Every structure is written in structure tokens, then in C-alpha cells.
Amino acid sequence: MTHSITITVNGQAYTRQVDARLLLSDFIRHELLLTGTHVGCEHGVCGACTVLFDGEPVRSCLMFAVQADGHAITTVEGLSSDPERLHPLQQAFWEAHGLQCGFCTPGFLMTLVPFLEANPTPSEAEVREAISGNLCRCTGYQHIVDAVLLAATRLNGD
Amino acid sequence: MKPAPFEYYVPRSLDEALALLAEHGYDAKPLAGGQSLVPAMNFRLAQPAVLVDLNNLADLAGIMADGEGGLRIGAMTRQRAVERSPLVAQRAPLLAETLPYIAHPQIRNRGTVGGSLAHNDPAAELPAVALALDARMRVRKQDGERVVAASDFFLGIFTTALEPDELLTEIVFPPLPPRSGVAFEEMARRHGDYALVGCAARVTLAENGKVSDSRLVFFSVGDGPVQAVAAAKTLRGQRPGPAAMRASAEAASQEIDPPSDIHASADFRRHLAQVLARRALTRAVDRASALR
Numbered sequence A: 001m002t003h004s005i006t007i008t009v010n011g012q013a014y015t016r017q018v019d020a021r022l023l024l025s026d027f028i029r030h031e032l033l034l035t036g037t038h039v040g041c042e043h044g045v046c047g048a049c050t051v052l053f054d055g056e057p058v059r060s061c062l063m064f065a066v067q068a069d070g071h072a073i074t075t076v077e078g079l080s081s082d083p084e085r086l087h088p089l090q091q092a093f094w095e096a097h098g099l100q101c102g103f104c105t106p107g108f109l110m111t112l113v114p115f116l117e118a119n120p121t122p123s124e125a126e127v128r129e130a131i132s133g134n135l136c137r138c139t140g141y142q143h144i145v146d147a148v149l150l151a152a153t154r155l156n157g158d
Numbered sequence B: 001m002k003p004a005p006f007e008y009y010v011p012r013s014l015d016e017a018l019a020l021l022a023e024h025g026y027d028a029k030p031l032a033g034g035q036s037l038v039p040a041m042n043f044r045l046a047q048p049a050v051l052v053d054l055n056n057l058a059d060l061a062g063i064m065a066d067g068e069g070g071l072r073i074g075a076m077t078r079q080r081a082v083e084r085s086p087l088v089a090q091r092a093p094l095l096a097e098t099l100p101y102i103a104h105p106q107i108r109n110r111g112t113v114g115g116s117l118a119h120n121d122p123a124a125e126l127p128a129v130a131l132a133l134d135a136r137m138r139v140r141k142q143d144g145e146r147v148v149a150a151s152d153f154f155l156g157i158f159t160t161a162l163e164p165d166e167l168l169t170e171i172v173f174p175p176l177p178p179r180s181g182v183a184f185e186e187m188a189r190r191h192g193d194y195a196l197v198g199c200a201a202r203v204t205l206a207e208n209g210k211v212s213d214s215r216l217v218f219f220s221v222g223d224g225p226v227q228a229v230a231a232a233k234t235l236r237g238q239r240p241g242p243a244a245m246r247a248s249a250e251a252a253s254q255e256i257d258p259p260s261d262i263h264a265s266a267d268f269r270r271h272l273a274q275v276l277a278r279r280a281l282t283r284a285v286d287r288a289s290a291l292r
């Protein structure tokens, strides 16, 4: 049994016919070819697949695409509308070496963008807690924390 | 790592949802936040033929005051909403204190209170808190409703009193007696991981400052929330000084029978139980004393 769904992704509405069992992560990657959203574990542990669902970060591997019918999704591709200009958090990741292989990065970004909106002046401890649901096998997290603090300073205009 | 095929229904009303469950029985599963069910389906540990998605049942979500000091929480209320609720902080501080320990914000944005209680993972925080607070579960099926006390609800590993055609609709937290203090403690290797051991304490003081009632509920030490009934009783009628609390915590760590697994040995769990129970009792007593 397939279902007709319409999902707004990064501001654009897409209508597709999908199987109920299609994961939202696979819909984003395979149907929409938005491969910025990564899939690491498919059981909610790694955070690589994090996207914004109606503005809140969620695991896209733990939702079915049919459940997003009528809802709005933001993926990492939606962070900046200008391909020549990164989102300030992306820019800070770049400058502070917040990534090595980059596999985890989209999940970190999609977790941290709403975090910084809600808490524009986080302490280091708060940043560490905010990223506790995202795994990175390369950086040792230190540079990710540095990047978030750098972005916070810039976003606050100092 | 992909779920097996299933039929998907997204009912618009509770009656419609209950009718679907009545029709499909054991073949069907309600889908709440999906934060436990979908991983199990991805691994094919669960292969329900029918999913009844509760996410459009707005009536099942909400946090309401109940009489003087009580609280009612709809089963589909997101854990994140409970965490952020001033009403919960005021009327069920134990719940408010516990919420941030459950998984991560991304998971709590989807995960529901009802889903966690219905799932009854032995490592889950909320069943222990529900038991410590004498919560009552409102359970509906097509032709009726019943209310199940927390002490009768959690039956074993991933098992509750819910029948396949029933839905948990609401959880009622009665007000605590006067001069009651509560506290929550857990030890996990990483913030957000399932705890190695956790403990919820509740202490009520009599007007003379002696303990009139006390409760210790552990999780991750058995096949669901585990009450250390005898150990908690040792405090009753006593002045809650450090020695009495230490003795009660020590007795609790002997009363429970934790498992050994890859995460921790039984001995280590007992040790943690003793330390966490002592800390939780101490804070619960401090809070109760402040109310005298």
C-alpha cells in the first residue's frame, strides 16, 4: 500500500507516492537526492541523520516519510540560500576545524542551529551537553565545541 | 536495517484508533514517538503488520492541573514539552528533575510520556518515577475505560498491563502529602545514555520531623522499576540523619538483585545503588525539611 504525501523541504513542496515503511532519512536521500543528510546507525544513536521537523531537531531515521506529510523539514542544504556563503555556524566549523571526514557534520549542524537560537550565549558545558546526542569518530569533539563558541560570538556580533 | 512492510493508519480520533486496534489485535502496534518502536522495526526485532499512528490525536497531548496540586499528562505529550513545562516543575518536581536524563533533546522532541511507560524498558526513567509518585494510568479500549495504579501497571521486561486493543491515554499524578520531598539520581557513562543504575526517592516528614513515609524506586537493576520496600521502611519513625539514610541506602542495595551484563557487574550496580540512594534520600529529606 502506498501513500501520497506532500512535504515541504527547505521551503519547497514535494509530492511523492511512498511506501509506508520508507524512512524519512531515505526519503530525503533517495527520493529527493538531498544527500547532505547522512545515515550512520539507523537506530537513533549517532545523530548523523538529524533534520529539523517543524523547526525542532529530530532523528530522520526514526520517522517514516508518511508521518511528515503536511509538515516542514529543513536539511543541511537549507542552512544557507547562497552557495557562495556558508551559514555562520558552518563557517565557524570550517575555521575552527570542527570536522575531519565530515560524516557527522550535518547532524551536528542541524542539532546546533536551533540550540544557538534558543541559547545564543552558551557555556562550554552547555555546548557539550547539546552535542551529547551526536557521535563524531574523528575530531574528539574539542574543535566542534570551539566552533560552536566561535559561531556564538560572531552571531552575537562581537 | 529497513523495517518490514506494514499497513499504516493515521486515525483522526481516539475512537477510530481504538476501532483499528480492536480490529487488528496482536497484529497491530500503536506508534507514538517511535523512538523505541522504530529502532526495533529497523532491526526487525519488531515486525508489526499494522501501525496505528497516534501522532494526529491532539486530544491525547497536553499537560493540565488536576485538582489541588495534582497533574494530568496526556499519553502523547512529548517528553520535551514536559521538560519545559512550568506546571510540571511546580506540581511534579520529580518528573521535571528526571526528564533531562532521558536520551537527548532530539529524541525527547519526538518521544512521548505514554510511549516510555507503555514500553517499560527496564532501563527507563519514567516507569520508576511513575511508581514513586503513585501515578495512575488511564487506559481506554473500544468499549470501556479503566484506571490502573502504577504498582499494577509494570509487569516485567517490556511488559505492562496494557492489552493489545488498549491505549494508554493519560497519566494522573496525585499531589504529594504535605512535607514531602523528592529527588532523582542516576549514573550513566555519557549524558543521555541509558543509566547503569538510577534511583528515585520520596520522603514525607511528620510534623515532629520524623519520617512518616519513604519510598525508594530503582531502575536498570531488574525487569522494570524495582521498589526497595523493606529498606525504605527502615527510615519510618526515625529522624532522617546521615546514619539512618546511609543504613537505608545500604539495605536497599542488598534488597535489590541487579543483573551483571556488558555494561556493569551486579556488584558494581549494588555499589551504585547504595551511593545513589543515599544521595537521593539526602536531597529528598532536605527538600521535605524546607517545607516544614
Ligand SMILES: Cc1cc2nc3c(=O)[nH]c(=O)nc-3n(C[C@H](O)[C@H](O)[C@H](O)COP(=O)(O)OP(=O)(O)OC[C@H]3O[C@@H](n4cnc5c(N)ncnc54)[C@H](O)[C@@H]3O)c2cc1C
Pocket: A043, A044, A045, B029, B030, B031, B032, B033, B034, B035, B036, B037, B038, B039, B075, B076, B101, B102, B103, B104, B107, B110, B111, B112, B113, B114, B115, B116, B118, B119, B121, B123, B124, B125, B126, B162, B166, B167, B168, B169, B192, B193, B194, B195
Ligand atoms: C538513542 C536513544 C537513547 C534513548 N535513551 C533513553 C533513556 O536514557 N531513557 C529512556 O527512558 N528512554 C530512552 N530512549 C527511549 C525514548 O525515551 C523513547 O521515546 C521511549 O522509550 C518510547 O516512547 P515513544 O513515544 O518514542 O514510543 P514508541 O517508540 O512509539 O512506542 C514504544 C512502545 O509503546 C507502545 N505505545 C506507545 N504509546 C502507547 C500508548 N499511548 N498506548 C499503548 N501503547 C503505546 C508502542 O506500541 C510500542 O510498543 C532512547 C531512545 C533512543 C533512540
Ligand code: FES
Pocket: A038, A039, A040, A041, A042, A043, A044, A045, A046, A047, A048, A049, A050, A059, A060, A061, A062
Ligand atoms: S542514522 Fe539516525 S541516529 Fe544514526
Ligand code: FES
Pocket: A098, A099, A100, A101, A102, A103, A104, A105, A135, A136, A137, A138, A139
Ligand atoms: S568528522 Fe568524521 S565523524 Fe565527525
